């Protein structure tokens with residue numbers, strides 16, 4: 001884990017650096033486009049960046065998820081860490097920072113579609129997503145982290161248009 005890692009919320013000035021980072025992390029532009037579209041449709045809730053010596057090496061988006069007829073929820077991703085500093089704990093550190101913001105804002109539940117070996121390290125499980133209907137329901141990659149007890153406990157999830165579902 002790098003000691004001089006600085007975490008903060010992204011600003012509009014970071015946009016070009018973030019786009020470049022996401023494209024390098026994923027090796028394609030699709031996820032950077034999703035992040036742009038989330039912002040354009042007003043669905044971006046929080047964007048965390050990780051800086052190492054003043055350079056952005058990590059980015060994580062949290063976005064708004066609707067739950068039909070009930071209070072809303074938050075989704076996590078895409079997450080990107082610069083390939084030269086991957087597997088050094090930056091992804092988990094960014095995720096914990098963002099989840100802490102969600103917790104303080106009283107967010108009830110956070111959903112993710114991601115690596116089934118990775119997100120359980122943050123407490124996500126597919127069991128926590130049981131009862132919620134989504135295009136990925138029943139897949140091990142579809143997980144949730146319950147932040148507090150209370151509604152919504154079930155319902156059909158409505159994802160931002162950026163994800164094309």
Ligand SMILES: CC(C)(COP(=O)(O)OP(=O)(O)OC[C@H]1O[C@@H](n2cnc3c(N)ncnc32)[C@H](O)[C@@H]1OP(=O)(O)O)[C@@H](O)C(=O)NCCC(=O)NCCS
Nearest residue numbers: 025077078079080081086087088089090091092115117118
């Ligand atoms: C996935 C990603 C964001 C993880 O960030 P990171 O900073 O490299 O991950 P961390 O160092 O915080 O990971 C810590 C732990 O997760 C494990 N891990 C990291 N990437 C993993 C992966 N893709 N699959 C499974 N486990 C993974 C590490 O081995 C480590 O485990 P350990 O603590 O038991 O040794 C980063 O690798 C990345 O940008 N990948 C390309 C883009 C991508 O696939 N994004 C995720 C989909 S939204």
